[in-house]
Amino acid sequence: MIERYEAESFLVLAEELHFGRTAERLRVSTARVSQTIRKLERRVGAALFERTSRRVELTPLGRRLADELRPAWEAVGAALQGAVDAGRGLSGSLRVAYVGAAAGQLLIGVNELFRERAPDCEVRLKEARPTEAVRWLRDGDADLCLGPLPVHEPDIVCGPVLVREARMLAVPAGHPLDRPGGASAEDLAGVPVVRLPDGMAVPPRRADRAPGPAAESVQEALTHVGAGQGVLPVGAHARRYYPRPDVAYVPLDGAPPLEWGLVWPRGHATARVRAFTEAAADLVGDGR
Known part of the structure; x- marks a missing residue:
């Protein structure tokens, strides 16, 4: 039975046809590769490679062994990796x-x-x-x-x-807060803020913020904004993913990032x- 290191050395050398590159791939010395191949050839009883000072080539017997051994060896490796992945829960x-x-x-x-x-x-x-x-x-x-x-x-x-992103404020198009300088947290005092479920885009609630209508999704909340029923703090991504003609997005200064x-x-x-x-x-x- 061929040993694992013998099979690996033989198949890599059959691919590289160079003892130095084979040693680098296997992370062993060139002498170790030569010793392994000689040992395998003694077991087979015939040369598997023709060696000269300029090149290394497979003999007909070596080519036949490589063609028959490689698919079987790859199947063994795939089966082992599959078992490892299953054991680690990656399937x-x-x-x-x-x-x-x-x-x-x-x-x-x-x-x-x-x-x-x-x-x-x-x-x-x-x-x-x-x-x-x-x-x-x-x-x-x-x-x-x-x-x-x-x-x-x-x-x-x-x-x-x-991901961290800046907060923006969604306001009805043409709203007084729809301005180049944006809005601050203080500007929200007395302004109805559309309510989303906890953990969404709205900063922590404050007593000076008037409650607006409740919504279960960002699109629903923006519909309330477009209808003039309130404003909505959102992440900066909303400008790209939720563009609407009835809603403007302005910077919201002083709000923590989302x-x-x-x-x-x-x-x-x-x-x-x-x-x-x-x-x-x-x-x-x-x-x-």
Whole structure:
């Protein structure tokens, strides 16, 4: 039976046809490669390579062995890797929810990188309303969710911040706050503010802010804004993903940035969840 290191040395040398490059790929010395090949040739009883001072070539017997051994060896490697991935939980499926169009676009890139690393894991993306996200995580309908941070729920874990963006203020087109200089937090005193579920785009509530109509989605909230029923603090992404002729977006000075990240149920940080979270952090870190 051929040993693992013998098979690897033989197949790499059959591909490189150069002892030095083979040694570099295997991270061993050139002498070690030569000793391994000579040992294998003694076991076979014939030369597998023709060596000269200028080149290395496969003999007919060596070429036949390479052609027959490579598919079998690759199958062994694939089977072993599949077992490792299954043992680490990187196969199966992963259900990832997201809140809003911007989060969905970010997840497309994260999914591509994750699938490169875990090709046997199927990722299912699904948009959630703000009122649905935490319930889906609790009910097991989603393993992860990408949305605004933080989520103040004891049974929900917040991952690292992936994106920070400036706050803007959505106001009715032509409103007194629709001005180049934007608005400040003080300008919101007495102005109705459309209410979204906790953890969405609205800064912490203050007593001097008049409550506006409630909404369950950003689009619904912007409809209230366009109708002149209030204003809505949002992230800067809203200018791109929610352009409307009846709504203007102006800078909101003094408001904390809006942060986005992945969240999951406490106690459910599986290997798939960890790997997907790492892919998200790597993607953002690489600036892709």
